[in-house]
Amino acid sequence: MPGPSTQSAPAPAPTRQAAAASPLLPLAVILLAVFVVPMSISGTAVALPGIGADTHAGQAPLQWVVNAFNVAFACFTLVWGSIADIVGRARAFTAGAAVYAVASLASALAPGTLLLDAARALAGIGGAAIFSCGSAILSTVYEGPRRAKAFALFGTVAGLGVAIGPSLSGALLQAVSWRWVFALHAVALAVVLLAVPVIARAVPATPRTAATIDVPGSAVFVTAMVLLTTAIVQGSQWGWGSPGVLGLFAGALAALLLFAAVEKRRAHPFLDLSLLRDRRFVALCLVPVAGSFGFVTLLTYLPSYLTTVTGRGTGAAGLLMLLLTAPMLVFPLLAAKLVNRGVPALAVIHVSLGALVVGDAALTLFGPDVSVAVVAVPMIVTGAGMALAAGLVDGQALELVDPAKAGMAAGFLNTLRLGSEAVAVALYGSVFTTLTASRSDDSAFHLMLWGLAAVCLALGLLISALLTRRTTTP
Known part of the structure; x- marks a missing residue:
């Protein structure tokens, strides 16, 4: 496809010596x-x-x-x-x-x-x-x-x-x-x-190039994302099968198809689709998606479970949530030290994915009368699953990309990260509401935990498969 490679003299990549x-x-x-x-x-x-x-x-x-x-x-x-x-x-x-x-x-x-x-x-x-x-x-x-x-x-x-x-x-x-x-x-x-x-x-x-801002591509992409995210946000309020939500999803799909068509015709595309041909880059971009389902949903909905089902006060629930969030203060730096000492970064990322699966499944130990000692380890493990990959996956993904496209690559990674958080939180809320119509909040919460563990496992297997396959060069 036409892209920046069509330039007669590609710009030199920025160096990193200035911060020394x-x-x-x-x-x-x-x-x-x-x-x-x-x-x-x-x-x-x-x-x-x-x-x-x-x-x-x-x-x-x-x-x-x-x-x-x-x-x-x-x-x-x-x-x-x-x-x-x-x-x-x-x-x-x-x-x-x-x-x-x-x-x-x-x-x-x-x-x-x-x-x-x-x-x-x-x-x-x-x-x-x-x-x-x-x-x-x-x-x-x-x-x-x-x-x-x-x-x-x-x-x-x-x-x-x-x-x-x-x-x-x-x-x-x-x-x-x-x-x-x-x-x-x-x-x-x-x-x-x-x-x-x-x-x-x-x-x-930034070296001067012939590239210009892709206004048509940007406009179509923003339109698609506005329609998609609005559909996700309103889905739990309007109903996922309502005409309004289905219309928003249909409009988002049409806009994304138009976006792909527009980008193929641009000499300097808003998103260079050749990035998506690198299986390792795509795999690393999917790691935060697992974190969205396995961690962010709990960060959003676990406090209400602690207050309504286990009967804890808001203060006690907030303190208990520290077991889930405290690993974010320790494990990102621990992951960096491990990598600097020779531990393969991909091994650390695989451990993080496994921790999300194990942690979400083990949190089914939660119940109305369960002591903190029983759930402390599962909460820490779940938090560690999110924290080990936080930051590390960004650095590893951007290492695979031409430095001249680092902004584009970082934007794509964070779009998946934020978009998946919106999807995960909205889906959790909608499914949980449906389940509580026929069963207790405690039972519904346990089913949701098994579902989150299953999603993280499926994503982990997909990520592993993409990381182990040879990358297709354009």
């Missing part, structure tokens, strides 16, 4: 921005009751305070990655951080939910740039053991943001108001923007 003099400063700046994004995702949900009480909003517009961010994030992750490869990763990262800062300030000042929803969608667009361009910058600036440690910290900080988000938002709600949840994000991103020159000096300049 001060390797920690650009990493610290990127990690601060990365910390804010997942903290916003997990923390905003806690602020919804306060927002509703203050703005007198109904349930639907209130829920879109969360959904607008998630949908925009999923839709624009790949867009930013592709743009970064053309205009420069530091410049694209800066633009995303600026968008996020302005959107967070607008969220803090919003007089009603309509403007708040719009501001959260804008923040999602900025957050997509931070994740895509941030990981692409790390793959460009660092190499060897430094690179492995940088991506391990990337995964650790993202997990820390998810874990701290609800507690920090709850504290701000009690101390001041929900508006300070978003104001804090704006302040953090203002600090990031002040330190942007540090990143600009560390990142090699």
Whole structure:
């Protein structure tokens, strides 16, 4: 297919020597921005009751305070990655951080939910740039053991943001108001923007090429993702078989087919489909999908099980959830150390997939009267399954890609990551609601755990098969 290879003189790949003099400063700046994004995702949900009480909003517009961010994030992750490869990763990262800062300030000042929803969608667009361009910058600036440690910290900080988000938002709600949840994000991103020159000096300049931003491809792709993610978000509310949801899915499929047709005709495509011919790259991009089903769903729904079925208070449930999230603070760095000491990265990734399967299955030990000692190990194992691959899989996937396409590749990986989280959480909620119509919450929860373990096992087998087959060269 026509693509960047048609250029008469391919641009030289960026080098990673610029960060040698001060390797920690650009990493610290990127990690601060990365910390804010997942903290916003997990923390905003806690602020919804306060927002509703203050703005007198109904349930639907209130829920879109969360959904607008998630949908925009999923839709624009790949867009930013592709743009970064053309205009420069530091410049694209800066633009995303600026968008996020302005959107967070607008969220803090919003007089009603309509403007708040719009501001959260804008923040999602900025957050997509931070994740895509941030990981692409790390793959460009660092190499060897430094690179492995940088991506391990990337995964650790993202997990820390998810874990701290609800507690920090709850504290701000009690101390001041929900508006300070978003104001804090704006302040953090203002600090990031002040330190942007540090990143600009560390990142090699993107070589000038004849490539231009693929506006038609980007527009069609965003349309497809908006339709798809909206269908997933609304599926549990409207019904998966409702005309509205089926129409959204049909529109998304048509837009994706149109996207494939458009990209085949572009000299400089928005997504170089040759990336998908590398089986190892595709396999590594599927690893976060397993994490979405095996870990993110539990992160979302286990707290309600702990309060409604086991009778624990919200405080006790929150403390117990630390057993699931605490591994995110330890295991990404442990994985990096193991790899730096000679343990094959793919072996660590296979262990992570196995831990998700074993952990989800063992969590069926949960019951109304089960002690913490019985479920502590399964919870830690499940968290370790997510944490061992966090960051590591990003670094391994981007190593397989031409550095000139690192932004595009990072965007594709994070699109699968965010998109699969939306799918996993929505499917879990819909199926669980159906099961509880004919059985107890405890029984339905156990069936869902077996289902999650089965999905992780199937994905693990598929990933293993793709990793062991010889890659097809274009």
